[in-house]
Amino acid sequence: ATAVDWARVRADFPLLTREVHGKPLVYFDSANTGQKPEAVIEAVDDFYRRHNANVSRAVHALGTEATEAYEAARAKLARFLNVRADELVLCSGTTFALNLVAYSWALPRLRPGDAIVVSRMEHHANIVPWQLVAERTGATLKVAELDERGDLDLERLYALLTPEVRLLAVAHVSNVLGTVNPVREICREARRRGIVTVVDGSQAAPHRALDVAAIGCDFYAITGHKMCGPTGTGALWARREHLAAMPPFLGGGEMIKEVRFEGTVYNEPPHKFEAGTPNIAGFVGLGAAVDYLSALGMAHVEARERELLAHFNEALAAVEGVRVFGAPREKAAVVSFLVEGAHAHDLATLLDLEGVAIRSGHHCAHPLMQHFGVPATCRASLAFYNTHEEIDAFVAALRKVRRLLA
Numbered sequence: 252a253t254a255v256d257w258a259r260v261r262a263d264f265p266l267l268t269r270e271v272h273g274k275p276l277v278y279f280d281s282a283n284t285g286q287k288p289e290a291v292i293e294a295v296d297d298f299y300r301r302h303n304a305n306v307s308r309a310v311h312a313l314g315t316e317a318t319e320a321y322e323a324a325r326a327k328l329a330r331f332l333n334v335r336a337d338e339l340v341l342c343s344g345t346t347f348a349l350n351l352v353a354y355s356w357a358l359p360r361l362r363p364g365d366a367i368v369v370s371r372m373e374h375h376a377n378i379v380p381w382q383l384v385a386e387r388t389g390a391t392l393k394v395a396e397l398d399e400r401g402d403l404d405l406e407r408l409y410a411l412l413t414p415e416v417r418l419l420a421v422a423h424v425s426n427v428l429g430t431v432n433p434v435r436e437i438c439r440e441a442r443r444r445g446i447v448t449v450v451d452g453s454q455a456a457p458h459r460a461l462d463v464a465a466i467g468c469d470f471y472a473i474t475g476h477k478m479c480g481p482t483g484t485g486a487l488w489a490r491r492e493h494l495a496a497m498p499p500f501l502g503g504g505e506m507i508k509e510v511r512f513e514g515t516v517y518n519e520p521p522h523k524f525e526a527g528t529p530n531i532a533g534f535v536g537l538g539a540a541v542d543y544l545s546a547l548g549m550a551h552v553e554a555r556e557r558e559l560l561a562h563f564n565e566a567l568a569a570v571e572g573v574r575v576f577g578a579p580r581e582k583a584a585v586v587s588f589l590v591e592g593a594h595a596h597d598l599a600t601l602l603d604l605e606g607v608a609i610r611s612g613h614h615c616a617h618p619l620m621q622h623f624g625v626p627a628t629c630r631a632s633l634a635f636y637n638t639h640e641e642i643d644a645f646v647a648a649l650r651k652v653r654r655l656l657a
């Protein structure tokens with residue numbers, strides 16, 4: 252129980268008032284993308300109505316306003332993550348951020364005989380870039396496996412961290428199981444062995460108060476659209492020494508100091524990694540999203556989501572024939588499940604007719620599906636703006652759908 256008026260918070264999200272197939276919407280797909288509060292929608296609208304211009308190129312008033320707004324968003328996001336703004340590269344999302352590390356840090360450094368460690372629970376965005384690097388450099392990929400609960404088997408993980416390992420890439424929070432990994436401890440163990448660490452924070456930033464500096468990683472990636480911000484926004488935090496040593500990923504305007512055919516001088520980080528016109532309006536929106544979440548308080552967000560998850564687990568456990576995947580020690584409000592005798596997609600399709608939006612499929616985590624021996628699961632993912640009534644409506648819909656499929 253917190254002092255926050257959650258009904259008022261929910262009212263900040265206009266989309267949540269709509270109906271789907273004649274039923275009130277129950278949106279349980281926030282791990283896929285989050286809904287946006289009025290403040291974010293207004294910030295984007297206001298930027299286009301009153302301030303729109305490109306960043307950094309124009310001396311006129313609008314150009315200055317646009318640049319200041321874009322840099323203000325970087326500063327807000329840096330404060331939110333507890334990192335330095337000049338170590339925060341703004342980009343289109345986690346996928347871009349992880350590829351930036353793969354192409355600018357790993358590709359020029361790795362050699363045949365080197366190894367990269369990833370975990371079994373990674374999103375494809377934290378697997379495929381490393382496979383591409385391994386293919387091109389001759390490095391190998393090693394996999395950290397899970398225990399029965401869906402937690403990383405830490406002993407086995409540390410045993411994998413042999414001298415040829417150069418890089419360890421791991422999710423802070425699993426998008427399928429909700430597992431919250433002890434990234435601080437993992438990064439400490441890796442660092443002790445001279446291994447560079449990349450943490451995928453996509454599913455952590457929307458749900459936990461973050462202190463990226465305290466985690467002790469080398470790189471931390473986030474995506475804006477899962478934390479109340481617009482799509483096409485995200486960031487990579489990296490230690491200054493890495494950013495200074497890394498070659499640019501993309502070339503173009505904004506990322507240079509001086510261009511000559513004899514040789515080009517790059518801009519200082521983080522601008523060195525921000526070629527071309529960025530998603531300015533999107534970042535203005537992300538700045539508003541960070542303001543919104545900060546005002547709400549991430550500790551309140553976390554407490555609210557714990558409460559909702561406890562209710563959700565209890566309600567789901569009362570439905571017969573449900574298999575829940577994973578029971579990690581520390582878990583965000585993401586639940587993967589299957590109903591006996593029903594295909595995941597059929598279940599999700601029928602739930603949609605009841606107004607309930609959940610995701611079905613592999614959740615961009617094929618290796619995790621292979622671990623459980625299933626092609627797909629259903630996934631309900633909650634956010635602070637969901638309600639206890641929605642959980643009851645979901646379970647009623649699930650019971651109805653189960654009867655239909657039986």
Ligand code: PMP
Pocket residue numbers: 282283343344345346347374376377422424425426451453454474476615
């Ligand atoms: N990693 C994780 C854990 C995710 O959940 C997602 C989004 N589903 C991503 C990476 C990729 O994020 P984006 O598509 O925004 O780049």
